[in-house]
Amino acid sequence: MSFSEVKPRHVLCLLGGERPFSDLCEMIQSAIESRAPGFEIDDTFSEDAPDDRMPMSFEVCRDRVLKGAWAEADEEAVSDHRSVIYVLGPPMTKEDAVKTSATALRLVAHVLENGIVAAKGESAGVAHGVARWRELARDAEGQAGAALARPCRLAFAKRPIGTDEHLYSIGFHLVGIPEVYAPKTLSDDELALSALIDAVADEVFSDGVETVLKHRGAQLLPVDGYEEDEFKYNPYGAIHLAP
Numbered sequence: 312m313s314f315s316e317v318k319p320r321h322v323l324c325l326l327g328g329e330r331p332f333s334d335l336c337e338m339i340q341s342a343i344e345s346r347a348p349g350f351e352i353d354d355t356f357s358e359d360a361p362d363d364r365m366p367m368s369f370e371v372c373r374d375r376v377l378k379g380a381w382a383e384a385d386e387e388a389v390s391d392h393r394s395v396i397y398v399l400g401p402p403m404t405k406e407d408a409v410k411t412s413a414t415a416l417r418l419v420a421h422v423l424e425n426g427i428v429a430a431k432g433e434s435a436g437v438a439h440g441v442a443r444w445r446e447l448a449r450d451a452e453g454q455a456g457a458a459l460a461r462p463c464r465l466a467f468a469k470r471p472i473g474t475d476e477h478l479y480s481i482g483f484h485l486v487g488i489p490e491v492y493a494p495k496t497l498s499d500d501e502l503a504l505s506a507l508i509d510a511v512a513d514e515v516f517s518d519g520v521e522t523v524l525k526h527r528g529a530q531l532l533p534v535d536g537y538e539e540d541e542f543k544y545n546p547y548g549a550i551h552l553a554p
Contacts, residue, residue, distance in 0.1 A: 313405070313546045313547055314533040314534070314546055314547070314548050315533075315544065315546035316546070317541055317544050317546045318402035318403055318404065318546075319402070319403050319408065319434065319484045319485055319542070319544075319545075319546070320399060320400050320401065320402055320403065320434065320542060321350075321398075321399070321400030321403075321411070321412070321415045321432065321434055321467070321485065322353075322397060322398075322399055322400070322432070322433035322434050322542055323397065323398040323399075323400075323415065323418070323419060323430060323431070323432060323433065324368075324395065324397055324430065324431040324432075324433050325339070325395070325396045325397070325398060325419075325422055325427045325429075325430050326365060326388070326389060326392035326394070326395055326396075326427065326428050326429040326430070327392060327393055327394035327395070327396060327426060327427060327428065328388065328391070328392065328393060328426060328427070328428040329393065329426075330425075330426030332359035332393075332394040332396075333359075334426065335394065335396060335422075335425075335426050335427065336352060336357070336396060338422065338425050338426060339352060339396060339398065339422055339427075340352060342418060342421050342422060342425075343398070343418070346414070346417060346418065346421065347414050347415070347417070347418045349400065349401035349411075350398055350399065350400050350401065350414070350415070350418065351398065351399050352396060352397070352398055352399075353397035353398065353399050356395075356397050357394075357395060357396045357397050358394065358395055359394050360393075360394065360395075361392050361393055361394070361395075362392075362395050365389055365392060365395065366386075366389050366390050368431070369385075369386075369389045369429065369431060369438045370386075371436070372431055372436045372437055372438040372469070373385075373437075373438045373439070373440075374437060374438065374439050374443065374469075376470065376471075376502065376505050377443065379442075379443075380439050380440055380443040381438070381439065381440045381443070382440045382442065384440075384441075385429060385440035385441060388428035388429050388441075389428075389429045391428075392428060392429065396427075397433075398418070400414075400415055403485070403487070404487075405487035405547065406487070408484070408485060408486050408487035409459055409460045409463055409486050409487060412463035412464075412466070412467055412485050412486055413451055413459055413463050415432075415463075415466075415467065416444075416447060416448050416451055416462065416463055416466050416467075417448060417451070419444055419448070419466075420444055420445055420448035423441050423444055423445065428441070429441070430444055432466065432467040432482070432485075433542065434467065434482060434485055434542045434543065435467055435468050435469045435481045435482025435485065435543060436469055436481065436482075436543070437466075437467060437468065437469040437482065439466070444466070447462045447463075447465060447466045448462075450462035451463060456516070457513065457516035457517055460486045460516050461513065461516075463485070463486050464482075464483060464485070464486045464512060465509075467482050467485045467486075468480055468481065468482030468483050468485060468486070469481045469482055470491075470505050470508050470509075471493075471501055471504055471505045471508060473501075475495075476494060476495060477492045477493060477494055477495060477551075478492075478493050478495060478501060478504045478505070478508070479491060479492040479493065479508070479549065480508050480512070481543055481545075482543070483512060483545060483547075484544070484545035484546060484547055487547070488512060488515045488516070488520070488547060489515070489520065489531060489545060489547045489548045489549050489550050490534060490545050490548070490549040490550070491507075491508045491511045491512060491549065491550050491552065492549050492550065492551045492552065493507050493508055493511075493552050494551075494552060494553075494554040496554040497552070497554065507552070511523060511527065511529075511550060511552065514526075515550075520550070523550065524550065527550075527552055527553065528553040529550050529551055529552050529553055530550070530551045531548050531549070531550055531551075532548055532549055532551055533548050533549075534548055534549050
Protein backbone atom coordinates (compact mmCIF):
# COMPACT_ATOMS: atom_id res chain seq x y z
CA MET A 312 0.00 0.00 0.00
CA SER A 313 1.27 3.47 -0.86
CA PHE A 314 -0.20 6.86 -0.03
CA SER A 315 1.99 8.71 -2.52
CA GLU A 316 3.93 8.31 -5.75
CA VAL A 317 7.07 9.73 -4.12
CA LYS A 318 10.07 7.45 -4.54
CA PRO A 319 12.51 7.79 -1.62
CA ARG A 320 16.18 8.60 -2.25
CA HIS A 321 19.28 8.52 -0.11
CA VAL A 322 21.16 11.75 0.44
CA LEU A 323 24.54 11.18 2.07
CA CYS A 324 26.51 14.03 3.64
CA LEU A 325 30.22 13.15 3.74
CA LEU A 326 32.84 15.33 5.42
CA GLY A 327 36.40 15.32 4.17
CA GLY A 328 39.51 15.66 6.28
CA GLU A 329 43.06 16.34 5.15
CA ARG A 330 42.83 14.49 1.84
CA PRO A 331 42.32 17.00 -1.01
CA PHE A 332 38.77 17.58 -2.20
CA SER A 333 39.53 16.56 -5.78
CA ASP A 334 41.08 13.28 -4.58
CA LEU A 335 38.05 12.56 -2.43
CA CYS A 336 35.67 13.20 -5.32
CA GLU A 337 37.70 10.87 -7.53
CA MET A 338 37.72 8.20 -4.82
CA ILE A 339 33.96 8.46 -4.29
CA GLN A 340 33.23 8.45 -8.01
CA SER A 341 35.38 5.35 -8.45
CA ALA A 342 33.54 3.66 -5.57
CA ILE A 343 30.19 4.56 -7.10
CA GLU A 344 31.18 3.07 -10.44
CA SER A 345 32.47 -0.14 -8.91
CA ARG A 346 30.03 -0.79 -6.06
CA ALA A 347 27.12 1.69 -6.05
CA PRO A 348 25.60 2.04 -9.55
CA GLY A 349 22.84 4.64 -9.70
CA PHE A 350 24.42 6.83 -7.02
CA GLU A 351 25.93 10.19 -7.97
CA ILE A 352 27.90 13.05 -6.47
CA ASP A 353 25.83 16.21 -6.09
CA ASP A 354 28.08 18.87 -7.63
CA THR A 355 25.66 21.67 -6.78
CA PHE A 356 26.05 21.56 -3.01
CA SER A 357 29.38 19.78 -2.53
CA GLU A 358 32.17 22.22 -1.75
CA ASP A 359 35.91 22.36 -1.23
CA ALA A 360 35.57 24.25 2.05
CA PRO A 361 34.36 23.64 5.59
CA ASP A 362 30.72 24.38 6.34
CA ASP A 363 30.29 26.09 9.70
CA ARG A 364 26.78 24.64 10.03
CA MET A 365 28.08 21.08 10.26
CA PRO A 366 28.99 20.89 13.97
CA MET A 367 25.46 21.87 14.98
CA SER A 368 23.88 19.72 12.28
CA PHE A 369 25.76 16.58 13.35
CA GLU A 370 25.08 17.34 17.02
CA VAL A 371 21.35 17.53 16.35
CA CYS A 372 21.33 14.43 14.16
CA ARG A 373 23.67 12.10 16.03
CA ASP A 374 22.30 8.76 17.21
CA ARG A 375 21.24 9.04 20.84
CA VAL A 376 19.65 5.61 21.12
CA LEU A 377 22.76 3.44 21.17
CA LYS A 378 25.24 4.29 23.89
CA GLY A 379 28.68 4.95 22.42
CA ALA A 380 27.42 5.47 18.86
CA TRP A 381 29.09 8.89 18.87
CA ALA A 382 32.55 9.54 20.33
CA GLU A 383 34.62 12.60 21.13
CA ALA A 384 36.86 11.80 18.15
CA ASP A 385 33.82 12.00 15.88
CA GLU A 386 32.91 15.41 17.26
CA GLU A 387 36.47 16.63 16.66
CA ALA A 388 36.46 15.26 13.11
CA VAL A 389 33.30 17.21 12.32
CA SER A 390 34.69 20.40 13.83
CA ASP A 391 37.94 20.07 11.86
CA HIS A 392 36.47 18.99 8.51
CA ARG A 393 37.77 20.68 5.37
CA SER A 394 35.23 19.78 2.71
CA VAL A 395 31.68 18.55 2.22
CA ILE A 396 30.54 16.09 -0.43
CA TYR A 397 26.93 15.11 -1.00
CA VAL A 398 26.00 11.86 -2.69
CA LEU A 399 22.52 11.12 -4.04
CA GLY A 400 21.06 7.64 -4.36
CA PRO A 401 18.65 6.50 -7.06
CA PRO A 402 14.87 6.68 -6.54
CA MET A 403 13.74 3.53 -4.72
CA THR A 404 10.67 1.34 -4.79
CA LYS A 405 9.44 -0.69 -1.85
CA GLU A 406 10.86 -3.80 -3.51
CA ASP A 407 14.44 -2.54 -3.97
CA ALA A 408 14.73 -0.23 -0.94
CA VAL A 409 16.63 -2.65 1.31
CA LYS A 410 19.07 -3.60 -1.45
CA THR A 411 19.72 0.06 -2.29
CA SER A 412 20.14 0.99 1.38
CA ALA A 413 22.63 -1.85 1.80
CA THR A 414 24.56 -0.39 -1.12
CA ALA A 415 24.49 3.04 0.55
CA LEU A 416 25.76 1.51 3.79
CA ARG A 417 28.63 -0.25 2.04
CA LEU A 418 29.51 3.00 0.26
CA VAL A 419 29.62 4.92 3.55
CA ALA A 420 31.85 2.29 5.14
CA HIS A 421 34.20 2.38 2.14
CA VAL A 422 34.63 6.15 2.02
CA LEU A 423 35.22 6.28 5.78
CA GLU A 424 38.27 4.11 5.13
CA ASN A 425 39.53 6.46 2.43
CA GLY A 426 39.60 10.04 3.66
CA ILE A 427 36.04 10.82 4.69
CA VAL A 428 35.98 11.57 8.42
CA ALA A 429 32.25 11.77 9.20
CA ALA A 430 28.99 10.73 7.55
CA LYS A 431 25.33 11.61 7.95
CA GLY A 432 22.21 10.28 6.27
CA GLU A 433 20.33 13.41 5.25
CA SER A 434 17.17 11.62 4.17
CA ALA A 435 16.20 11.12 7.81
CA GLY A 436 18.78 13.34 9.47
CA VAL A 437 20.83 10.74 11.33
CA ALA A 438 24.57 10.62 12.03
CA HIS A 439 26.69 7.89 13.57
CA GLY A 440 30.30 7.85 14.63
CA VAL A 441 32.84 6.12 12.41
CA ALA A 442 32.99 3.00 14.58
CA ARG A 443 29.21 2.63 14.56
CA TRP A 444 29.00 3.00 10.76
CA ARG A 445 31.59 0.25 10.42
CA GLU A 446 29.74 -1.98 12.87
CA LEU A 447 26.47 -1.58 10.97
CA ALA A 448 28.22 -2.36 7.67
CA ARG A 449 29.70 -5.53 9.22
CA ASP A 450 26.26 -6.54 10.52
CA ALA A 451 24.89 -6.24 6.98
CA GLU A 452 27.61 -8.35 5.33
CA GLY A 453 26.32 -11.60 3.90
CA GLN A 454 22.75 -10.98 5.10
CA ALA A 455 19.47 -10.98 3.21
CA GLY A 456 15.82 -10.28 3.91
CA ALA A 457 14.93 -9.09 7.40
CA ALA A 458 18.47 -9.72 8.66
CA LEU A 459 19.76 -7.24 6.07
CA ALA A 460 16.95 -4.74 6.55
CA ARG A 461 17.66 -4.31 10.27
CA PRO A 462 21.21 -2.84 10.07
CA CYS A 463 20.15 -0.75 7.08
CA ARG A 464 17.21 0.64 9.05
CA LEU A 465 19.36 1.33 12.09
CA ALA A 466 21.91 3.06 9.87
CA PHE A 467 19.61 5.44 8.02
CA ALA A 468 16.45 5.97 10.11
CA LYS A 469 16.18 8.28 13.10
CA ARG A 470 14.20 7.64 16.23
CA PRO A 471 12.76 8.72 18.49
CA ILE A 472 11.39 12.03 17.29
CA GLY A 473 8.93 13.55 19.71
CA THR A 474 5.65 15.43 19.72
CA ASP A 475 3.44 16.17 22.69
CA GLU A 476 1.60 12.90 22.14
CA HIS A 477 3.97 10.49 20.32
CA LEU A 478 7.50 9.32 19.79
CA TYR A 479 8.04 8.18 16.23
CA SER A 480 10.55 7.27 13.54
CA ILE A 481 11.72 9.07 10.42
CA GLY A 482 13.35 7.16 7.60
CA PHE A 483 11.73 3.72 7.62
CA HIS A 484 10.74 4.42 4.01
CA LEU A 485 14.43 3.90 3.19
CA VAL A 486 13.86 0.18 3.80
CA GLY A 487 10.38 0.18 2.28
CA ILE A 488 8.15 0.14 5.37
CA PRO A 489 5.85 2.60 7.19
CA GLU A 490 7.00 4.77 10.07
CA VAL A 491 5.95 3.76 13.58
CA TYR A 492 4.20 6.14 15.98
CA ALA A 493 4.19 5.12 19.66
CA PRO A 494 1.93 7.09 22.03
CA LYS A 495 3.67 8.44 25.10
CA THR A 496 0.93 6.93 27.24
CA LEU A 497 2.67 3.56 26.76
CA SER A 498 5.81 4.65 28.63
CA ASP A 499 7.60 7.71 29.95
CA ASP A 500 10.96 6.14 29.00
CA GLU A 501 12.14 7.32 25.58
CA LEU A 502 14.56 4.43 25.15
CA ALA A 503 11.78 1.95 25.95
CA LEU A 504 9.58 3.53 23.29
CA SER A 505 12.50 3.49 20.85
CA ALA A 506 12.87 -0.24 21.51
CA LEU A 507 9.15 -0.68 20.89
CA ILE A 508 9.40 1.21 17.58
CA ASP A 509 12.28 -1.06 16.55
CA ALA A 510 10.40 -4.18 17.60
CA VAL A 511 7.38 -3.21 15.50
CA ALA A 512 9.63 -2.53 12.51
CA ASP A 513 11.16 -6.00 12.90
CA GLU A 514 7.67 -7.50 13.08
CA VAL A 515 6.70 -5.78 9.83
CA PHE A 516 9.55 -7.57 8.05
CA SER A 517 8.86 -10.93 9.65
CA ASP A 518 5.05 -10.91 9.63
CA GLY A 519 3.87 -8.19 7.25
CA VAL A 520 2.03 -4.91 7.84
CA GLU A 521 -1.49 -6.35 7.98
CA THR A 522 -0.55 -8.94 10.60
CA VAL A 523 1.17 -6.30 12.72
CA LEU A 524 -1.84 -4.00 12.51
CA LYS A 525 -4.16 -6.79 13.65
CA HIS A 526 -1.83 -8.08 16.38
CA ARG A 527 -1.07 -4.62 17.75
CA GLY A 528 -4.55 -3.15 17.32
CA ALA A 529 -2.86 -0.42 15.30
CA GLN A 530 -3.85 1.78 12.37
CA LEU A 531 -2.01 2.51 9.13
CA LEU A 532 -2.46 6.18 8.28
CA PRO A 533 -0.86 8.61 5.82
CA VAL A 534 2.12 10.52 7.17
CA ASP A 535 0.94 14.02 8.06
CA GLY A 536 4.36 15.62 8.45
CA TYR A 537 7.38 16.34 6.27
CA GLU A 538 5.29 16.62 3.09
CA GLU A 539 7.38 19.68 2.24
CA ASP A 540 10.56 17.59 2.27
CA GLU A 541 10.40 14.89 -0.38
CA PHE A 542 13.47 13.13 0.99
CA LYS A 543 11.90 12.65 4.44
CA TYR A 544 8.36 11.89 3.27
CA ASN A 545 7.24 8.28 3.78
CA PRO A 546 4.87 7.22 0.98
CA TYR A 547 3.99 4.03 2.88
CA GLY A 548 2.36 5.91 5.75
CA ALA A 549 2.76 5.31 9.46
CA ILE A 550 1.67 2.59 11.86
CA HIS A 551 -0.05 4.24 14.82
CA LEU A 552 0.10 1.97 17.85
CA ALA A 553 -2.84 1.81 20.21
CA PRO A 554 -2.43 3.70 23.51
